[in-house]
Amino acid sequence: MKIVIDMMGADQGSVATVAGVLAFHKNHPDVELFCVGRASELQPLNGVAYIIDAPEVLPMTAGAMDVLRAKNSSVMTSITTMINEKADAIVGAGSTGGFLTALTIKLKLIPGVERAAIIAPFPTKIKGKKVAVLDIGASNENTSSQIVQFAKMGRIYAQKVFGVDEPKTYLLANGAEDEKGTPEIKEANHILRETNFPQFMGNIEGREALEGQVDVLVTGGFAGNIFLKTTEGIAKMMSEMIKKAFKRNVFSKIGYIFANKGFKEMRETMDYKSTGGAMLLGINGVAIKAHGNSDAYGFMSAIEVGYKMAEKNVVALMIEGFKQDA
Amino acid sequence: MKIVIDMMGADQGSVATVAGVLAFHKNHPDVELFCVGRASELQPLNGVAYIIDAPEVLPMTAGAMDVLRAKNSSVMTSITTMINEKADAIVGAGSTGGFLTALTIKLKLIPGVERAAIIAPFPTKIKGKKVAVLDIGASNENTSSQIVQFAKMGRIYAQKVFGVDEPKTYLLANGAEDEKGTPEIKEANHILRETNFPQFMGNIEGREALEGQVDVLVTGGFAGNIFLKTTEGIAKMMSEMIKKAFKRNVFSKIGYIFANKGFKEMRETMDYKSTGGAMLLGINGVAIKAHGNSDAYGFMSAIEVGYKMAEKNVVALMIEGFKQDA
Numbered sequence: 001m002k003i004v005i006d007m008m009g010a011d012q013g014s015v016a017t018v019a020g021v022l023a024f025h026k027n028h029p030d031v032e033l034f035c036v037g038r039a040s041e042l043q044p045l046n047g048v049a050y051i052i053d054a055p056e057v058l059p060m061t062a063g064a065m066d067v068l069r070a071k072n073s074s075v076m077t078s079i080t081t082m083i084n085e086k087a088d089a090i091v092g093a094g095s096t097g098g099f100l101t102a103l104t105i106k107l108k109l110i111p112g113v114e115r116a117a118i119i120a121p122f123p124t125k126i127k128g129k130k131v132a133v134l135d136i137g138a139s140n141e142n143t144s145s146q147i148v149q150f151a152k153m154g155r156i157y158a159q160k161v162f163g164v165d166e167p168k169t170y171l172l173a174n175g176a177e178d179e180k181g182t183p184e185i186k187e188a189n190h191i192l193r194e195t196n197f198p199q200f201m202g203n204i205e206g207r208e209a210l211e212g213q214v215d216v217l218v219t220g221g222f223a224g225n226i227f228l229k230t231t232e233g234i235a236k237m238m239s240e241m242i243k244k245a246f247k248r249n250v251f252s253k254i255g256y257i258f259a260n261k262g263f264k265e266m267r268e269t270m271d272y273k274s275t276g277g278a279m280l281l282g283i284n285g286v287a288i289k290a291h292g293n294s295d296a297y298g299f300m301s302a303i304e305v306g307y308k309m310a311e312k313n314v315v316a317l318m319i320e321g322f323k324q325d326a
Numbered sequence: 327m328k329i330v331i332d333m334m335g336a337d338q339g340s341v342a343t344v345a346g347v348l349a350f351h352k353n354h355p356d357v358e359l360f361c362v363g364r365a366s367e368l369q370p371l372n373g374v375a376y377i378i379d380a381p382e383v384l385p386m387t388a389g390a391m392d393v394l395r396a397k398n399s400s401v402m403t404s405i406t407t408m409i410n411e412k413a414d415a416i417v418g419a420g421s422t423g424g425f426l427t428a429l430t431i432k433l434k435l436i437p438g439v440e441r442a443a444i445i446a447p448f449p450t451k452i453k454g455k456k457v458a459v460l461d462i463g464a465s466n467e468n469t470s471s472q473i474v475q476f477a478k479m480g481r482i483y484a485q486k487v488f489g490v491d492e493p494k495t496y497l498l499a500n501g502a503e504d505e506k507g508t509p510e511i512k513e514a515n516h517i518l519r520e521t522n523f524p525q526f527m528g529n530i531e532g533r534e535a536l537e538g539q540v541d542v543l544v545t546g547g548f549a550g551n552i553f554l555k556t557t558e559g560i561a562k563m564m565s566e567m568i569k570k571a572f573k574r575n576v577f578s579k580i581g582y583i584f585a586n587k588g589f590k591e592m593r594e595t596m597d598y599k600s601t602g603g604a605m606l607l608g609i610n611g612v613a614i615k616a617h618g619n620s621d622a623y624g625f626m627s628a629i630e631v632g633y634k635m636a637e638k639n640v641v642a643l644m645i646e647g648f649k650q651d652a
Contacts, residue, residue, distance in 0.1 A: 206552050207558050231532075231556055234536070235560055237536055248585070253584075256581065259571050259578040
């Protein structure tokens with residue numbers, strides 16, 4: 001297996017990504033790694049990965065057009081390397097918009113898919129149970145047929161990544177009734193009902209979405225991004241409140257020692273880093289977007305996600321799935 | 327001052343609403359209360375409020391048309407009573423959609439306002455600091471000019487309810503840059519910039535919205551409802567995890583005793599009940615929607631919100647504000 005990695009663009013710089021690659025290599029010495037970026041910063045990877053020099057690093061604020069124009073940038077060189085090496089997966093932590101647009105243009109979308117979607121697993125109340133949410137931000141606007149395509153891609157993802165044979169799919173809406181939602185959501189609900197989409201359970205509110213009964217939560221990119229960011233914000237806010245509660249006085253500090261193991265479990269459940277990266281679904285190749293603020297562990301987990309997707313042939317299965325409908 | 331109260335429709339039935347009215351009356355014996363519902367259930371209010379019999383109670387699932395047709399229902403009788411008595415505020419805990427539609431038709435909207443919006447104060451990381459979020463669910467779809475009207479209404483609300491002279495207004499979007507968001511959000515951003523809307527700070531993500539720098543968070547009804555429900559869902563999920571963490575064993579239970587005071591503060595910060603009710607903004611009259619699952623304290627707080635809005639002449643100020651622009 002071959003994986004191409006854009007080493008630049010993470011907030012913590014190449015120190016975190018280099019450490020992440022070394023950790024991944026330790027677990028998977030058989031995988032061929034192509035690491036793209038400022039060669040001078042990638043020397044610790046000598047003997048571990050192919051180092052491909054791409055000195056131009058794009059800022060996180062680079063728009064899609066900036067990325068496409070910057071042919072020598074680490075992200076464009078990574079994509080070219082993926083194509084030339086016929087690599088199985090690509091991983092990067094830079095600007096999502098640029099990465100997505102460049103991938104869509106260079107690798108193309110799966111026939112039958114009109115828009116790529118970003119999918120990521122979210123924690124739920126039930127330990128170990130995750131819910132796949134898509135699209136969490138590839139688009140600002142989606143048509144009902146794009147939302148239906150997301151449902152189809154989400155189902156294959158949940159089957160292969162979560163190992164759930166018959167994943168339960170819901171639409172994120174402002175109420176559980178079929179007539180709730182934007183016109184696009186209402187129409188998507190109608191299409192999914194009419195076509196007897198397997199295990200389509202209807203609409204669900206954000207409040208219930210993480211209770212544990214959902215396997216795939218389908219939404220347009222704008223609402224999905226609001227869902228993602230709000231989840232992160234509240235989880236962070238409550239974590240800080242918990243810390244503050246324990247720091248009140250010496251008694252509460254003692255309390256912390258006693259409750260600590262339970263809190264460790266809670267942190268693990270809520271830990272977004274352990275999910276590592278979001279997959280860019282719908283693209284004709286495995287593409288993983290690591291969090292911009294990935295540390296070494298987070299970046300390693302993102303490469304791990306790419307490895308898993310490639311190993312499970314998720315893209316080939318999607319091509320097959322959309323072919324059957326055509 | 328006169329307040330009309332629809333006593334039916336709360337999940338816990340009239341026991342909770344009756345107790346809520348009694349508690350409110352204790353604090354405000356001077357306010358004339360008109361309590362509408364099954365008279366047999368409202369006897370404890372004898373001597374405290376005018377009891378208006380309306381035996382027909384609509385289920386929470388009643389659509390807007392069902393409500394309008396049910397002229398003898400508690401909600402329609404409440405609205406008629408408000409008009410006949412020239413009351414200062416109306417409070418109800420039943421179906422939001424029905425209440426909103428009936429109010430819009432019977433009381434009319436403020437000239438210049440195309441759509442009513444539901445506004446509610448949210449807690450932030452900073453103790454005591456709230457952020458007003460609108461629309462959290464009156465509409466499924468909004469135009470850019472409706473979103474701009476929400477900004478205007480939100481500003482007046484924050485000035486009068488929070489007492490912030492120059493409230494900072496943001497648009498909820500999938501990124502902080504002006505070009506982020508749905509076409510409607512992008513256009514609303516453009517209009518607010520072009521017209522030099524006072525203290526308009528641009529777009530903000532759900533992640534940062536509750537950090538404490540925002541006074542008014544403006545969004546379309548669909549995304550706003552996702553924001554509301556997701557916030558509630560994660561807060562509930564984390565609260566349950568905290569409880570579980572403390573129940574692990576005898577040591578963690580001891581820990582709870584020590585950390586308890588800090589957690590009490592946290593619960594108070596996150597407590598949606600203490601905010602009581604959401605105001606239906608844009609209607610030509612003060613209208614408060616209490617939470618469907620209000621207990622006595624929650625229902626009392628909702629009546630308190632109605633009292634405060636009426637006292638501060640929020641509706642008259644809005645009429646004035648929109649007149650100036652015309």
